[in-house]
Amino acid sequence: MAIPTLPKPSHQLMVGLLLMLVFSCLSIQKAAAQYNPTIRSARPGQSVGPFTTGKNVFQVQTGGTYNGYSLDNTDLTGTNYTYLASLRYGILEKLEIRSAFALRHDKTSSSDMTAGGLGLWNAGVRYNLLDGHGDKPSLGIQADARFTAVDEDYKAANLAPRIMLIHGQRLTDKLGLTTNWAVAWTGNNTDPAFNYTVNISFPLSEKVGSFIENYGTVFNGDFDNRWDTGLSYLVNNDFLLDMSVGYGKNDGVSDWFVDAGVSWRVKFGGKQ
Incomplete structure (x- = not known):
């Protein structure tokens, strides 16, 4: 049986939920300061x-990714270059609006x-x-x-919504934990994908940070991770x-990437 396309009422419902979230956040008047002495970026990594x-x-996060993949026991390979830019703006201390776009170029050896x-x-x-302090989590x-x-x-055939819960926590003076838990739709069918990331970050010096991360997707019973x-x-x-840099091997496909950005x-409106 063919997978049915996502009906328009479902998309209208998801858009309505997004708008409800915006208006609910706008109704909150008092909030703790979010402005940090140093920039907080979603780069590098997936989390x-x-x-x-x-x-x-106003914050800009931008970078280029070169990705390659190969199919086991075949000569089929492919490459992809992506330039991604994310734009963020804080309209309240605890609420931001955001947008992202990506330019791609894909080629296969076949x-x-x-x-x-x-x-x-x-x-x-x-x-x-939730703005956690010390060892308490932030959400x-x-x-x-x-x-x-x-x-x-x-x-895609239709709008593709995503909702994500974000968790951050200090484990020790030198270790931080960030996790993301998301449900997302492709816009081509009714089946949602469930995405996760688990990121352990640690400073190497006052100005140099590092991390190691596992991330993956569960879709229609199939689990991929990298x-x-x-x-x-x-x-x-x-x-x-x-x-x-990253690497994954799933269902007979090996893939890798290198990425750099700013x-x-x-x-x-003056200093915080």
Whole structure:
């Protein structure tokens, strides 16, 4: 039996839930300060943190990823280059609006055909539910949706929503834990995917940070997972450089990536 396409009422419901989240967050008047002395970036790695940028802070996270893959016992290989940019703005101390887009170029060894263009465009909100102190956990929620207004090679049939619970916690003076737990739809069918990340971060010096991370997806009973690690360098309080590498082997397919990028922020309306 063919998998049914996602009906329009389901998408309208998900959009309604996103809007309800925005209006609920806007109704909160008092909030603890989110602006940090040094920039908090979702780079490097797959995990995002539970905190927002802080009110009137505009933050950009951008980087390039080169990915390769091969199928076991075959000559089939492929490469992909992606340039990703994420834009974040704090409209309240604990609420930010965000958007991301990615330009892609894909090629396989099996043919001379390539694909390329705008491969991703999404938008959403992040809200900090709980601002933990010391060893207490911090929690956040992020809701976003991928639009269909991308190049034909990467277009889904419908809007693709995602809701994610974000957890962050200090384990020791030198170790931090971040986990993400998400349910997401592709926009092409009704079956949700369940995504997770588990990230252990640790500083190597005052300005150099590092991490090791496991992340994966459960979709229609199939479980895939991968590992990555990387470094970040704090140039100044508002500017961060990063690089990372990752590897996975699932269902007879081996894949890897190398990634490098920058993050920076601007505070409007005077000092915090």
